[in-house]
Amino acid sequence: MSEDDATQAVTGxxxxxxxxxxxxxxxxxxxxxxxxxxxxxxxxxxxxxxxxIADNGSxxxxxxxxxxxxVHYLDSGRNxxxxxxxxxxxxxxxSDVVILMNEDVNVLPGCLRALSTTLRSxxxxxxxxxxxxxxxxxxxxxxxxxxxxxxxxKVAGKRNPAQLARARSRWREHARRHWxxxxxxxxTALSGALLTFRRDTWNTIGPFDEGxxxxxxxxxxxxxxxxxxxxxxxxxxxxxxxxxxxxxxREAKRVQWEAESFRRFGDRYYxxxxxxxxxxxxxxDQVVPDWQELAADRTGAVRLELPRNCTWPxxxxxxxxxxxxxxxxxxxxxxxxxxxxLPPLSGLEFxxxxxxxxxxxAGRELGGYRVRRTCQRIM
Numbered sequence: 001m002s003e004d005d006a007t008q009a010v011t012g013x014x015x016x017x018x019x020x021x022x023x024x025x026x027x028x029x030x031x032x033x034x035x036x037x038x039x040x041x042x043x044x045x046x047x048x049x050x051x052x053i054a055d056n057g058s059x060x061x062x063x064x065x066x067x068x069x070x071v072h073y074l075d076s077g078r079n080x081x082x083x084x085x086x087x088x089x090x091x092x093x094x095s096d097v098v099i100l101m102n103e104d105v106n107v108l109p110g111c112l113r114a115l116s117t118t119l120r121s122x123x124x125x126x127x128x129x130x131x132x133x134x135x136x137x138x139x140x141x142x143x144x145x146x147x148x149x150x151x152x153x154k155v156a157g158k159r160n161p162a163q164l165a166r167a168r169s170r171w172r173e174h175a176r177r178h179w180x181x182x183x184x185x186x187x188t189a190l191s192g193a194l195l196t197f198r199r200d201t202w203n204t205i206g207p208f209d210e211g212x213x214x215x216x217x218x219x220x221x222x223x224x225x226x227x228x229x230x231x232x233x234x235x236x237x238x239x240x241x242x243x244x245x246x247x248x249x250r251e252a253k254r255v256q257w258e259a260e261s262f263r264r265f266g267d268r269y270y271x272x273x274x275x276x277x278x279x280x281x282x283x284x285d286q287v288v289p290d291w292q293e294l295a296a297d298r299t300g301a302v303r304l305e306l307p308r309n310c311t312w313p314x315x316x317x318x319x320x321x322x323x324x325x326x327x328x329x330x331x332x333x334x335x336x337x338x339x340x341x342l343p344p345l346s347g348l349e350f351x352x353x354x355x356x357x358x359x360x361x362a363g364r365e366l367g368g369y370r371v372r373r374t375c376q377r378i379m
Contacts, residue, residue: 015046015047015048016046016047016048016097016116017047017048017049017050017095017096017097018042018047018048018049018050018095018097018098018099018112018116018196019050019051019052019092019093019094019095019097019098019099020038020049020050020051020052020098020099020101021052021054021085021086021089021090021093021098021099021100021101022034022035022051022052022053022054022071022101022102022103023054023056023082023085023086023089023100023101023102023103024053024054024055024056024057024058024066024103025056025057025058025079025103026057026058026059026062027103027104028058028061028062028063028065028066029065030103030104030243031053031065031066031069031103032065032069033106034101034103034104034105034106034107035051035069035071037106037107037108038051038107038112040109041107041108041109041110041111041112041113042112045112045113047112047113047116050072050093050094050095051069051071051072052071052072052074052089052092052093053066053069053071053072053073053074054074054076054080054085054086054088054089055073055074055075055076055085056076056078056079056080056081056084056085057079063075072092074088074089074092076088080210081210081212081213081214081217081257082102082192082208082212082214082217083207083208083209083210083211083212083217084208084210086100086207086208087207087208087210090202090207093199095199096198096199096200097116097119097196097197097198097199098196098197098198098199098202099112099115099194099195099196100192100194100195100196100197101193101194101195102192102193102194102242104193104242104243104244105130105193105194105240105241105242105243106240106241106243107128107194107238107239107240108136108239108240108241110237110238110239111128111238111239111240112238114128114235114237114238115127115128115196115235115238116196118184118196118233118235118238119196119197119198121184122231123184123231123232123233124197124198124200124201124204124225124230124231124232125190125195125196125197125201125222125225125230125231125232125233126184126190126195126196126197126232126233126234126235126238127190127191127194127195127196127232127233127234127235127238128194128235128238128239128240129178129234129235129236129237129238129239129240130191130193130194130239130240130241130242131239131240131241131242132241132242132243132318132328133241133243134241134243136239136241137330138318138328138329138330139179139328139329139330140191140242140328141171141175141178141179141325141326141327141328141329142174142175142178142187142189142190142191142234143189143190143191143218143219144171144174144189144326145170145171145174145189146219146265146269148270148274150167150170150171151266151270151278152278152281153166153167153170154167154323155278155281155282156281157323158282158286158287158323159284159285159286159287160287161287161289161290164289164323164324165365167323167325168323168324168325168365169363171325171326172317172325172359172363173363174189175326175329176363178234178236179329181234181236182236183236184233184234184235184236185233185234185236186231186232186233186234187232187233187234188219188222188223188225188226188232189234190218190222190232190234191218191242192217192218192221193240193242194240194242195218201225201230204225204228204230205221205224205225205228205230206224208220208221209221209264211264212261212264212265213257213258213260213261214254214257214258214261215257215258215261215262216261216262216264216265217261219265220265220268223269263275266278288322289322289323289324289368290368291322291355291368291369291370292367292368292369292370293369293370293372294356294369294370294371301340302340303340304340304358304367305367306358306366306367307366310360310364310366311360311361311362311364312332312333312360312361313331313332313333313361314331314332314358314359314360314361314366315329315330315331315332315358315359315360315361316329316330316331316332316340316356316357316358316359317329317356317357317358317359318330318354318355318356318357318371319354319355319357320353320354320355321355322355324355324357324368327355327357352372353370353371353372354370354371355368355369355370355371356368356369356370356371357369
């Protein structure tokens, strides 16, 4: 199918069919919520969904739950990783529009229509804006900008506070470019948690690289799309919640898988020599950033001491990383507010410590705090 034919298929007056591949790993309850959210969003529109569950790991009880959802169920036969599961499931699709997503993603009303409209405009791949919490208070960041310079700066920042501040500043500029976007933005910094694309895109750049055990598979796939001259767009009007799979977060081999995937990505895009030098630098002594302890009252309200001349609105950045990034963010627009209420972050109970940073609209850091679950209400 030519690109013009694919665009016509997406834009036709007849119903738009979408194949949705959901990759599952021991989170059947999350799949049930994800499927319900998809069907709710498609209800009343001309979008028809064909949902495929690619099961990377489940108990007998979980399999029973998955098979009761009126979907096409596929057992990967093993933990094939995100890339492997997507490749297996793609053979069960036939629509001109395909969505890949994690089981812990819930689309919000209008998401599917916004993404399909973006493909109708000529994009080959589109991704939504993600929120961290059910109340849509914290915006999740886009994928980090992967360059040799950024990788060097991140490693240097682990042993030098000034370099760490530079790394956060560079990341923040990249993230805010996406957060501030009002229209679809050309970028390869999309999250693999949910990607929408046309079938001819897959035919052009091929399947995901199954050599990536965990993470970086979408970075590689999107960079291959960019190299092929395909348009990839971040769509701020398409919104979804990404709550994160707690079973995967607790997986014993998670750190190993992520490290192996980063090495594979780095060897391919940065060069093996660069990666060897980066690994040596990462072994040097590290400096733990100095975070103030943040006290919250019994209601979960906190008092942030801020300079009187700060530039509004303020940005509150929240992250589980002691480096302070990448971080989710929310904005406070009311200068008269003395107290700020910590929001509920349901589903993130496995995180015992957060790091909170207050940043003004010009990007100046006004305060950094360590927030422990025992002294605040994020339950």
